[in-house]
């Protein structure tokens with residue numbers, strides 16, 4: 001069995017990750033590729049419970065250490081029970097966020113030490129890394145304006161704009177460090193243009 005490819009979508013709030021996930025799935029399926037769509041934090045029963053705890057805006061103050069460890073605890077479950085089995089069975093896995101989000105939000109947003117995140121990445125993931133990461137990038141205020149009217153604001157969405165600016169810079173830094181894996185998609189354009197750019201970038205894996 002040929003191992004599937006692992007694709008992740010990244011970017012700050014409201015850049016269009018969830019919207020484009022469905023588009024990418026449909027696009028890959030046209031090539032006869034079986035696709036498993038998932039998300040982080042989450043993707044398994046336990047990881048979704050951790051997600052709920054992480055996003056709960058009414059919880060006690062969550063320490064940055066607890067936040068980081070919960071992200072990786074959920075990720076460990078996700079890798080073991082969803083990502084690895086799916087890839088081994090030849091499926092392509094499409095995840096709404098993965099570890100680049102930890103570098104961006106906990107590293108950039110919360111100013112946590114990169115070396116701590118790197119250690120956890122190796123501890124939890126071994127050699128597993130995405131084959132391709134689509135970084136949807138737009139000025140923070142554009143994404144925030146798109147999600148502002150939601151009925152429920154989660155614990156992250158309640159953060160200040162400066163937090164998301166740091167997260168965005170964190171993502172761009174990740175892209176500079178991993179230029180072969182992380183490809184920038186300008187998300188500040190009509191959806192049809194975003195999807196044209198995504199289709200073009202996916203050719204890297206479809207060759």
Ligand code: T5A
Nearest residue numbers: 013014015016017018019040041101102105146156190191
């Ligand atoms: N987190 C996560 C960490 O801190 N560390 C980690 O390691 C991980 C994995 C998860 C939170 O957890 C944090 C980061 C997050 O704060 P989430 O729900 O996964 O939260 O992420 P969100 O970014 O909050 O998801 P959103 O749904 O808000 O953003 P999306 O998915 O990027 O945006 P989407 O597709 O829902 O689109 C938003 C709106 O914009 C429109 C859509 O129709 C929709 O209405 N839209 C466009 N409009 C105009 N032009 C375009 N090009 C458009 N594209 C989309």
